[in-house]
Amino acid sequence: MSLKFSQEDAASRPLFVVSSEEFADWSASQPAAVQTWLTETGFNGGFGQVATLPGADGVVSAAVAGVGGAQDRARHRFALAQAQARLPKGDYHIEGGMAGLDPAEQALGWLLAQYRFERYKPARDSGARLKAPKGVNAARTETIAAGEALTRDLINTPAADMGPGDLEDAARALAKSHGAKMSVIRGEDxxxxxxxxxxxxxxxxxxxxxxxxxxxxxxxxxxxxVGKGVCFDTGGLNLKPGASMGLMKKDMGGAAAVLGLAHMIMALALPLRLRVLIPAVENAVSGGAFRPGDVLASRKGLSVEINNTDAEGRLVLADALALADETPPDLMISMATLTGAARVAVGPDLAPFYASEPGLADAIRAGGRAAADPVWEMPFHAPYEPMIEPAIADLDNAPKGGFAGSITAALFLKRFVSDSAQYAHFDIYGWQPKPAPARPLGGVGQGARAVLEALPQLLDL
Structure with missing residues (x-):
């Protein structure tokens, strides 16, 4: 699978992009035969509509893609992506305008619509390819799409083939491809x-x-x-119900997201020093499992009372964050499929994030808007700090009561970084529960493009 634009010198067909509001005027400017053909086929610029226009020899000479009305475009990003799967095989170029849509967003959406997960069986692709629209940085867009594809592939792979060792292999392959260094600490070490x-x-x-x-x-x-790499989460001794275990192959979605982002950063040769830390584990059940009521030591020296073994992601992230904080970077970001509370709060499409300072939050929000990567700021709400402070240890990994679950998890993580650190935490879902333009059912990246867009401002690149 290659998420690439068609070559600049390839022969291509015109592709017109038309909204419902523009359709009447656009149609009136076309030859009478085209107008009749569109009427006969029922095309009116509706969202997701595609019509091919035959030439005199009966071969497709052009195509037109509908992007719907204003409400459709407000509800669906990557509106043009619908056309990719519905067009005949071949190369296309945008003819005329883009119906007011952002060319860079639509170009990325087209590439992401070409994604197929093919590890276990081949998947059909229409073979419709697009030339990079005028003004779009083709190489950068292809790099971002490749990073997203890596994230999706890692999440979509079942735990039998994506355990801690397999995740290590994927990280090593990425590091090798970019000339990065990598070390691993395993087991009793x-x-x-x-x-x-x-x-x-x-x-x-x-x-x-x-x-x-x-x-x-x-x-x-x-x-x-720092990315959470829980390759499968049974819940430990606080065993999840079977229905709740069905998607737990995606519990390493934070690790997948930071590896995808790392690919983007390294492939674009951003002028910075990058470090990626991934605690890779399975939360399993055996005689050696940690127990509810245990008190664990941590790398930072804080003791942690275990009130639910299913709140394990924050534990592995905490040790990794403590290591990162020992050689403080200019910016630290953690990503994790951490809490169901975040999904209850904002659903699967928004990536909630926490930021240690307003300027960091502003940059991430702006990055999310610019990169069509929706994010939503949540608060490090200090009045909730007592909720994570039990009687017999420094911290509680799972406060009782069920209130503010995403916030208390974020506050827990923040205890393992310095107060002076510029730190953001993303509590992502990492899964597309039903198909949407450029986002098929399955694993999906969240937050990475927003961060990539924000880095020049945050690190003065």
Whole structure:
């Protein structure tokens, strides 16, 4: 699978992009035969409509894609992506305008619509390819699409083939392709090197836990990305019901997101020093599993009472964040499929995030708007701090009561970074529950494009 634009010198057919509001005027400007053909086929510029226009020899000479009315375009980003699967095989170029749509967003959407997960069976692609629209940076857009495809592939792969070792292999392949360095701490060495919570969460599994550490770049500001790599989450001894386990192959979605973002950063050769930390574990059930009521040590020295073994992601992230904070970067970002509370709050399409300072939040919000990567700021709400402070330890991993679950998880993580750190945390879902333009059912990246867009402002690149 290659998410690429067609070659600039390739022969191509015109593709007209028409909204419902523009259709009457646009149609009136076309030859009478085209007007009749569109009437006969029922095309009126509606959202997702596609019509091919035959030439005198009966061969498709052009096509027209409908992007609907204003309400359709407000409800659906990547409106043009619908056309990619519905057009005949061939190369196309945009003829005329884009119905007021952002060419860069629509070009990215077209590439993302070409994505297919093909590890276990081949998937059909229409073969419709687009030339990069005028003014669109083709190489950058292709790089972003490739990063998103990596994220989707990692999430979509079942845990049998995407355990901690497989995630390590994927990270190593990425590092090698960009000339990055990588080290890994595994199994009992996690205890010896003071990562007790990563070890505790992963020790019950047959496949040993590990901490993946990638570094790249020799100069510039420092950026550290930390991604939750829980390759499957049974819930541990607080066992999830079967229905809740069905999507737990995606519980490494934070790791997948930061690896996709890391590809974008390295492939674009951004002038910064990058570090990627991924605690990769399975939260399994065996005689060695950590228990409700246990008190765990952490790398930072804070003790953590375990009130629910199904709140394990924050534990492995905490040790990784503590390591990152020991050599403070200019910007630290964590990404994790952390809480169901975030989904209740904002649903699957928005990526909630927390920021340590207003300027960081503003830049991420602006980046999300510019990159068609919707995000929503949530608060590090200090009055909720007592909720994560139990009687017998420094911290509680799962406060009782069920209130503010995403916020208390974020506050928990923030205890493992310095007060002075510029830090953002994303509580993502990492899954598209039903097909949408450029986003098929399955794994999906969230937050990465927003961060990429914000980096020049945040790190003065």
């Amino acid at each position: 996690l205890l010896a090197q003071n990562f007790p919570m990563i070890h505790a969460v992963g020790r019950a599994a047959a496949r040993e836990p590990r901490l993946i550490d990638i570094t790249w770049g020799g100069s510039g500001p420092a950026l550290t990305l």
